[in-house]
Amino acid sequence: MPLNVKNRRKRGIRIAVTVLSGLLPVLLGFAILCMQAERTLQQSTRLTAEEAVHQFELMFDNTAEAARELLPLAGQRCNDVKLALREQVTRRPFVRSTNLVWDDSIYCSSLFGDYQEKINAGDYNQGQLLLMKGNPVTPDSALLVYRLSDGLRGALSALDGYHLSNVLRLIDRKTLLVLQVGPNWLSADGRFHDGALPLFAVAQNELASSRYAFTVAAGFPEGETWRYMKSEYPPLFSLLMFFGVVSGSIGHVLQKRAMSPRHEMQRAMEAAEFIPYFQPVVHGDSKQWSGCEVLMRWNHPKEGLVRPDLFIPFAEYSGLIVPMTRSLMQQTATLLAPLSASFKEPFHIGINITASHCKDLDLVEDCREFIQAFAPGSISLVLELTERELIEPTAMTHQLFEQLHGLGVMIAIDDFGTGHSSLGYLREFNVDFLKIDQSFVAMIGGDALSRHILDTIIELSAKLDLAIVAEGVETPEQSDYLTAHGVNFLQGYLFGRPMPAEEFINALSHH
Ligand code: C2E
Ligand code: CA
Ligand code: CA
Numbered sequence: 001m002p003l004n005v006k007n008r009r010k011r012g013i014r015i016a017v018t019v020l021s022g023l024l025p026v027l028l029g030f031a032i033l034c035m036q037a038e039r040t041l042q043q044s045t046r047l048t049a050e051e052a053v054h055q056f057e058l059m060f061d062n063t064a065e066a067a068r069e070l071l072p073l074a075g076q077r078c079n080d081v082k083l084a085l086r087e088q089v090t091r092r093p094f095v096r097s098t099n100l101v102w103d104d105s106i107y108c109s110s111l112f113g114d115y116q117e118k119i120n121a122g123d124y125n126q127g128q129l130l131l132m133k134g135n136p137v138t139p140d141s142a143l144l145v146y147r148l149s150d151g152l153r154g155a156l157s158a159l160d161g162y163h164l165s166n167v168l169r170l171i172d173r174k175t176l177l178v179l180q181v182g183p184n185w186l187s188a189d190g191r192f193h194d195g196a197l198p199l200f201a202v203a204q205n206e207l208a209s210s211r212y213a214f215t216v217a218a219g220f221p222e223g224e225t226w227r228y229m230k231s232e233y234p235p236l237f238s239l240l241m242f243f244g245v246v247s248g249s250i251g252h253v254l255q256k257r258a259m260s261p262r263h264e265m266q267r268a269m270e271a272a273e274f275i276p277y278f279q280p281v282v283h284g285d286s287k288q289w290s291g292c293e294v295l296m297r298w299n300h301p302k303e304g305l306v307r308p309d310l311f312i313p314f315a316e317y318s319g320l321i322v323p324m325t326r327s328l329m330q331q332t333a334t335l336l337a338p339l340s341a342s343f344k345e346p347f348h349i350g351i352n353i354t355a356s357h358c359k360d361l362d363l364v365e366d367c368r369e370f371i372q373a374f375a376p377g378s379i380s381l382v383l384e385l386t387e388r389e390l391i392e393p394t395a396m397t398h399q400l401f402e403q404l405h406g407l408g409v410m411i412a413i414d415d416f417g418t419g420h421s422s423l424g425y426l427r428e429f430n431v432d433f434l435k436i437d438q439s440f441v442a443m444i445g446g447d448a449l450s451r452h453i454l455d456t457i458i459e460l461s462a463k464l465d466l467a468i469v470a471e472g473v474e475t476p477e478q479s480d481y482l483t484a485h486g487v488n489f490l491q492g493y494l495f496g497r498p499m500p501a502e503e504f505i506n507a508l509s510h511h
Helices: 008-073 078-091 161-170 224-232 234-259 261-270 308-317 321-342 355-359 362-372 395-406 423-428 448-463 476-484 501-508
Strands: 097-102 105-109 113-118 129-132 143-150 153-160 176-181 184-187 192-194 202-208 215-220 274-283 289-300 304-306 347-353 379-386 410-416 433-436 467-470
Touching: 008 078, 008 097, 008 143, 008 153, 008 161, 008 176, 008 202, 008 215, 008 224, 008 234, 078 097, 078 105, 078 113, 129 176, 129 184, 143 161, 153 161, 161 176, 161 184, 202 224, 234 261, 261 308, 261 321, 274 321, 274 501, 289 308, 289 321, 289 379, 304 308, 308 321, 321 347, 321 355, 321 362, 321 501, 347 410, 355 362, 355 395, 362 379, 362 395, 433 448, 448 467
Parallel strands: 289 347, 347 379, 379 410, 410 433, 433 467
Antiparallel strands: 097 105, 097 153, 105 113, 129 143, 143 153, 176 184, 176 215, 184 192, 202 215, 274 289, 289 304
């Protein structure tokens, strides 16, 4: 169908829509997988942080136990208690050194015995924990000091940073972990830092201990989400690709269907774009309007008014011609029925039908409805069957034409002379009119042979006792010739072009 030759731009849009319908589920699925991966990583860092807090608490319990046992000894002479201090260091795996304090001064140490150093309770986070870069003995090895005090008495026990960094490193090798105590923090490589905590690019999680004054921060480096997806989601990626291809194909097929000529015509029918035009048929002698032929037009929203020869063949091929004709008949009845009273003799209304209308008896019902819409006897319905496509005489078609005749429907052979209907055929279907094809009318004024063919057709129909309609009458000369030869009805631009309903109804009142 020429209407459906789409230009390049439309093709481009179609490809874009296909690609988009394929890409959309892939992109959407990918975004969901990204979110899922981020959630999984969040959960993972939270669990790791929880585990690290738990491990640190167990270690600090061990260290705190030493301080608790030593606190009652604070105030006693160092010489008397230094062995007790050393015993704690030896017995407890996470105690590196112990000290006794009196009035914020260390006076006894497990390492040196008698020892003097002022301490500042404010340095300890919540008075309890202090993370140090090192001490005078091991200045480059971080350590954590636990402080317990009671009035002037105090006990300190220190834990080596080595154990702490081991926990940070070994709990989960992929997760970055740090231990924060007050303003200081320790990284997994055992290094001491002060100042703000580092910001992890992915799934940052901070968790404070409810029992000791420290916090653990966990997270992943930049790009971890994608690394995780690459290692965990390949089967899901394949599934996404599969969905993409399926969805793209569905998009493609749906578009093709929506753009298919059949779909386009179906749409046009639902949108009532097929409308009737009316061309008058006049009496050969008086030139009064004796009737009209209903000609279909496609009032296309973009292409404008489309000629029937561009779409009728496809309508026939796709089987849509039957409902299209039904709609045309209904529209015609609605438009012309109000004029019933003004028709002095039965007004001939010609409707074009095709062989596909003759496959069942539905046409009888359509014709009955059409006739009933008009005042009784005010019209004659004429079905025009083109001679180029003859109807096979079967039991079915006989029954059809019998019933049509019973309703008073008349039959015209359209384009007569261009096909090969036999005498038997004309009799079999009870034909009432012959419509001489316009190519013969155009021969008038031509050579003797052409005129002879036309004369023969006219003579033949006279002998068969059939009324004749001449189509395509464009000049007065043709009109005069046909009238002189006894042609009953004339149709052509000379008397009126096919016109829209309003114009036809207006003109009808003058004829
Ligand atoms: P047709 O049934 O032979 O209709 C007559 C065609 O000749 C119409 O063309 C009409 O406009 C044109 N015509 C009328 N007077 C003159 C004239 O003086 N000079 C010239 N050159 N042409 C004239 P249209 O309307 O374009 O229709 C073309 C064909 O499409 C029709 O030929 C008919 O076969 C088909 N058609 C139209 N409407 C329908 C319909 O509702 N159903 C079916 N099945 N076919 C239809
Ligand atoms: Ca016709
Ligand atoms: Ca014709």
